[in-house]
Amino acid sequence: xxxxxxxxxxxxxxxxxxxxxxxxxxxxxxxxxxxxxxxxxxxxxxxxxxxxxxxxxxxxxxxxxxxxxxxxxxxxxxxxxxxxxxxxxxxxxxxxxxxxxxxxxxxxxxxxxxxxxxxxxxx
Numbered sequence: 485x486x487x488x489x490x491x492x493x494x495x496x497x498x499x500x501x502x503x504x505x506x507x508x509x510x511x512x513x514x515x516x517x518x519x520x521x522x523x524x525x526x527x528x529x530x531x532x533x534x535x536x537x538x539x540x541x542x543x544x545x546x547x548x549x550x551x552x553x554x555x556x557x558x559x560x561x562x563x564x565x566x567x568x569x570x571x572x573x574x575x576x577x578x579x580x581x582x583x584x585x586x587x588x589x590x591x592x593x594x595x596x597x598x599x600x601x602x603x604x605x606x607x
Contacts, residue, residue: 487508487511488508488581489509489599490600491507492601494602494604495605496604499569500605501566501569501570502567503566503567504564504567504580505562505564506565506580507560507562508563509561513556514556515537515584516537517534517537517584517587517588518582519531519532519533520532520533520563520578521579522577523579524573524575527576530545531590531591532552532565534587535563543587543589548567554566570603570605572605572607573605577602579597580597
């Protein structure tokens with residue numbers, strides 16, 4: 485069973501950048517569809533970005549399209565989320581997730597979750 489650990493969160497000013505990392509152990513990330521979700525205070529957890537197993541296909545929420553990039557390094561068994569042009573609305577706890585099923589943006593189909601990393605964007 486894959487274990488996921490996020491890092492890279494922090495406090496940044498609006499317009500700045502952060503790169504989140506999700507290190508996987510006890511599993512090979514190339515075997516999974518990998519995704520990032522986020523949850524802001526008082527709101528439901530929402531989809532941010534996902535990456536297919538093969539071919540490097542990606543999907544993004546409209547709110548982050550053109551600003552965020554999801555990628556993976558199979559040699560390091562790590563998935564990244566590069567976040568540029570950050571806005572205060574991006575403030576949330578960001579979660580890495582994995583599923584052995586088909587590509588989906590529905591959080592209910594993700595079996596494995598990290599503990600989350602806080603991202604705070606100040607105006």
